[in-house]
Amino acid sequence: MVTLREPVVSARRLAGIDLVLVFTTLVAAMLGAVMVYTATRGTLVAEGFSPHYFVKRQLIFVVVGIATMLLLAAIDYRRLELVGMAIYGLSVFALVVVLVPHLGRSALGSARWFSLGPFEIQPSEFAVLGLIVAVATYCSRRSEGLTWRDVGKLLAMAGVPMLLVAKQPDLGTAIVMAIVLFVMLAVAGLPVRILVMLVVGAAVLFVIALKAGLLHSYQISRLTSFLHQDTHNATVIKNTPAIYNVVESKIAIGAGGIFGAGLGHGAATNLGYVPEQQTDFIFSAVGEQLGFVGATLVLGLLTVIAWRVLRAAQLALDPFGRLLCTGAFTFIAYSTFQNAGMAMGIMPVTGIPMPFVSYGGSAIVSSFACVGLTLSVYRRRAARRFGYG
Numbered sequence: 001m002v003t004l005r006e007p008v009v010s011a012r013r014l015a016g017i018d019l020v021l022v023f024t025t026l027v028a029a030m031l032g033a034v035m036v037y038t039a040t041r042g043t044l045v046a047e048g049f050s051p052h053y054f055v056k057r058q059l060i061f062v063v064v065g066i067a068t069m070l071l072l073a074a075i076d077y078r079r080l081e082l083v084g085m086a087i088y089g090l091s092v093f094a095l096v097v098v099l100v101p102h103l104g105r106s107a108l109g110s111a112r113w114f115s116l117g118p119f120e121i122q123p124s125e126f127a128v129l130g131l132i133v134a135v136a137t138y139c140s141r142r143s144e145g146l147t148w149r150d151v152g153k154l155l156a157m158a159g160v161p162m163l164l165v166a167k168q169p170d171l172g173t174a175i176v177m178a179i180v181l182f183v184m185l186a187v188a189g190l191p192v193r194i195l196v197m198l199v200v201g202a203a204v205l206f207v208i209a210l211k212a213g214l215l216h217s218y219q220i221s222r223l224t225s226f227l228h229q230d231t232h233n234a235t236v237i238k239n240t241p242a243i244y245n246v247v248e249s250k251i252a253i254g255a256g257g258i259f260g261a262g263l264g265h266g267a268a269t270n271l272g273y274v275p276e277q278q279t280d281f282i283f284s285a286v287g288e289q290l291g292f293v294g295a296t297l298v299l300g301l302l303t304v305i306a307w308r309v310l311r312a313a314q315l316a317l318d319p320f321g322r323l324l325c326t327g328a329f330t331f332i333a334y335s336t337f338q339n340a341g342m343a344m345g346i347m348p349v350t351g352i353p354m355p356f357v358s359y360g361g362s363a364i365v366s367s368f369a370c371v372g373l374t375l376s377v378y379r380r381r382a383a384r385r386f387g388y389g
Contacts, residue, residue: 016379017073021308025069025356025371028301029062029364032282032357038263039277039285040359042270054278054359057119061361065368072372076380080373081320084137088157091130094123095164122362124165124173129366131161131177132184132327139188140320146190151198154185172350176334178202183330184323187313242349245281248274249343253287253295260291278359280351283343299340302355306333309370312378321377328370331355 036058041051080087098114114121134157142150158181166174186195252268255261261269266288268274274284287295306329313325332355339354341347353360355367 016381018308018312018375018378021305021312021371021374021378024301024304024308025368026066028298028305028356029065029368031298031301032354032364033058033062034263035282035285035289035357036278036359038289039269039282041264043272046272057361058359058364060119061364064361065365068365069368069372069375072369073375073379075376077321077324077373077376078318078380080133080324081137081140084133088130088134091123091127092161092164095127095161098123099164099167119361122360124168124170125362125366126369127161127165128173128177128180128331129369131158132180132324132331135181135184135188136320136323136327139184139323140318142188143319146185146188148194151185151190151194154181155198170351172338172352175350176331176338176352179334180327180330184327187323187326188319245275246342246345246349249281249284250345252284253344256288256291256295258292260287260289260294263289265289279353280339280349280358281343282354282358283340286357287343298357299336302332302336302357305355305371306336309374312374315381316377317381321380324373325377328374331370332367 033055037052037055040054044051044053094114114123135154138150138154138157139146146154158177162174162177165177182195182198185198248268252266252274255266255268260266264270266285269277269285269288274281277285283295283298286298290297309325309329309332313322313329316322316325335352335355338347338350338352339358342349342352353363356364
């Protein structure tokens with residue numbers, strides 16, 4: 001006997017998937033691979049390498065990211081609450097080990113990576129996810145609200161990975177962790193007066209770090225370079241990498257005009273004028289090649305992704321799911337704003353990659369992981385609504 005139950009259940013399961021989020025995520029990732037290719041092929045050929053070197057690796061990262069997204073989407077996110085602190089502990093352990101000589105790999109004065117064959121893993125990207133899961137776990141178990149003691153524990157919990165990441169040094173990711181923590185605490189119901197006190201306290205600590213010389217000179221230069229872009233001294237610009245990068249990035253974006261020079265075209269892109277154009281300054285390649293229209297499209301895609309993640313937070317059935325999605329939203333939204341703002345000279349140079357677009361395996365996989373967690377939260381709500389699973 002033929003029944004309609006199985007097709008109806010299948011349709012309901014499909015309705016439990018945020019197709020808009022999945023589609024925009026895949027489009028953004030594919031567009032990112034194209035931009036990585038066009039931003040690097042010219043310089044690679046000039047240096048005698050294959051023009052496909054970076055894009056091949058990026059496509060592998062995307063495939064691993066998609067697999068990670070599907071795996072997390074299939075798992076009931078509520079199970080993560082049972083192992084939230086274990087995930088946090090593992091991420092902290094990785095941050096400690098990466099600082100150990102001969103275990104972690106150093107480059108350009110930073111110890112941020114593990115070598116895994118031809119690929120490298122940056123544990124700080126996954127440490128942000130570990131912090132999100134840990135904070136969501138802790139706060140969701142405090143249904144009566146957060147006390148000052150809880151705030152102290154959460155600050156200590158976040159402070160450990162932040163200090164380890166800053167030690168690498170990777171100040172940009174440490175800042176991302178701080179912002180993610182702040183937004184999650186706000187959503188968890190922390191009173192406004194305490195939030196204000198935390199902001200003031202963070203500002204005071206930053207000033208103390210500056211006065212005590214705890215920050216490296218190049219870190220200070222990066223954080224303040226966007227305030228000194230009006231200098232006309234060519235020597236100062238060339239001798240200050242952060243200022244030079246921003247100036248060249250702005251020139252590339254401005255050269256794109258309304259519709260851009262076209263994919264694979266543009267002097268700054270083909271001649272490698274903008275350092276790290278495939279990673280930190282990928283948005284300069286977007287602006288030069290695709291112009292204002294293309295740059296708006298890229299930012300629009302990432303905005304839609306962030307919106308769907310935020311929507312899942314609003315629709316979550318429990319505090320844990322709501323906080324997970326809140327952390328994922330903050331991670332994606334702030335990284336997008338920071339990266340684009342850095343390339344346009346309106347934000348400090350902190351080395352934050354653009355989600356799904358910048359080159360880098362750890363960044364790509366962690367971004368897809370955020371989407372996977374969101375899909376799991378959304379799917380659980382649909383399962384209760386339609387009565388399956």
